Amino acid sequence: MYTTEFAKSDPKAPVPISKDDPALIAAFEGRVAADEFIEPKDWMPEAYRRTLVRQISQHAHSEIVGMLPEGNWLTRAPSLRRKAILLAKIQDEGGHGLYLYCAAETLGTSREEMIEALHAGKAKYSTIFNYPTLTWADIGAIGWLVDGAAIMNQVPLQRTSYGPYARAMVRVCKEESFHQRQGYEIMMVMANGTAEQKAMAQDALNRWWWPSLMMFGPPDDNSPNSAQSFRWRIKRDSNDELRQKFVDITVPQAEYLGLTVPDPDLRWNEAKGGYDFGAVDWEEFYAVVRGEGPVAKERMRARREAWDNGAWVREAADAHEAKRRARMAA
């Protein structure tokens, strides 16, 4: 799973003047331009640190919130095989969240601060998780499309300039491929099933197609943070480039399933060697970013409940540790 990086503040707000030493900045920019990795104890500009904390924590939150729409379906998976697979996938998403929280913590933020920001509704996570999962076919569509888009986004991040983030991405990408394949397999079974099952698969594609294209973030000409992130090699491909790549790879996969991509403007463009596709509804995207997604409130409620209901486990672990320490001291 993946989140694009959203600025929480107004992009037109005045930028504070950097107090960083120009000589240190020049040395840093030189290292980044030479494709060196920046490691936690290396000097880095404050803005680089802030951008990474924001991006990595949003990415971590997305992994954790991403467990929720799929968790809804654990008890209703159609077979034991599907249930075991879905459980493994959800565990992976939890693990991905943990790798990423750890990477963000190397920049000087604490786990507690990040979790509190998420639960207080102050942190962003991927817009995709604020759409509901209505049928089992949605679990197939999420694996195929959402994880497919995530992989497309994450592969270049394996070479992002901040070492701990890049290493976390290597682990994530290694594990993510199974997620997409199990989703496509669900779609294959449904597309080749009864007329009703095939209709469910088509309906899931209809609802997840556009939100998946939105996962690559706003169009390049309206992506305020991109230029800086490119220069710092935090970002390596533009939102529109990745979106195009995703469409080009995914449309033939839909054709193989015998399903129709819900875009009347979609057609092959021989000259550019890729598909032309219709305009994304960016108003919808920004509304979901603002927290107006269909199930945004439900997701946060589920997240806070899980945290609160798990409090006794954390307290018991603390008490056990304290007791053992007291015994050792005695």
Add this chain to the structure above:
Amino acid sequence: MSRDWPLWEVFIRSKGGLSHKHVGSVHAPDAELAVRHARDTYTRRLEGVSIWVVRSADITASDPAQAGEMFEPAESKVYRHPTFYDIPDAVGHM
């Protein structure tokens, strides 16, 4: 001050005969739970046969800003490498 559990660095031996290698970190209240969390977080696909955990606070690291001076002594000692010496082909493999 953060109420987070302490941070532990995780090292995993991927198979017998190889050394433990750093893979990441976990939060845990004690060493035993750190090992369990490390197992669940870093070995979901048979990545290891053995796990070490060590409190992150107990690690002493060299200063990257001093890396030049720190490692300079080795830079000027090319004669520590076998390729520094010319041995005639006639001598054969050495």
